[in-house]
Amino acid sequence: MVRSLCTVTTALAFGWGGFVLAADDAFQSPLLGLFxxxxxxxxxxGTSRAAPDTVAGTTHVVTRAPEFISDGRLVPAVIGVGFGVRSGLRDGMMQDGVTMTVTHPPFAGSGATQQSFQTRIGSDTDPGITFYQFDYDYELALGDWTMTASLGAVTLYEVTFTVVPPETLPNLADACGYQNLFS
Structure with a gap:
């Protein structure tokens, strides 16, 4: 299930620049002051918001941003574990209406390989977070998951995570207290 952090936002009204290669091969626009x-x-x-272009049909909006337990890009396939991006635009600007597209390996049952929903990018002083967490067994699809944030034709960032079997990362798989998978 996709989740995002929402607060009051203002419109962004200046030109869009090129892209920068960030750590771990993530792309980010130079408009970002935080990634x-x-x-x-x-x-x-949190609360739910309609997201018709997702398998679940909703996203979950949280009011308190969770902390990262790892800054890595390897994610154990465990219910309750998530991955995502905390980001903010430069100069205190924020932007609603950002499209988040998540591409992933095919889900069991539906075969879905892409989902999208609306989110926001916070500011460098009041960042937002958008993340995907595993709530259902069908979501535990191993392989590369790419999150792309865009505003119209402009990509604000793109980052790829790799979902792996839990036994690959036992300490991280158990970090959230959902580990009863290896019996």
């Missing part, structure tokens, strides 16, 4: 990606633990608090 952090990593693995996190699920949160139950």
């Amino acid at each position: 952090e990606a990593g693995v996190l633990c699920a949160q139950d608090e």
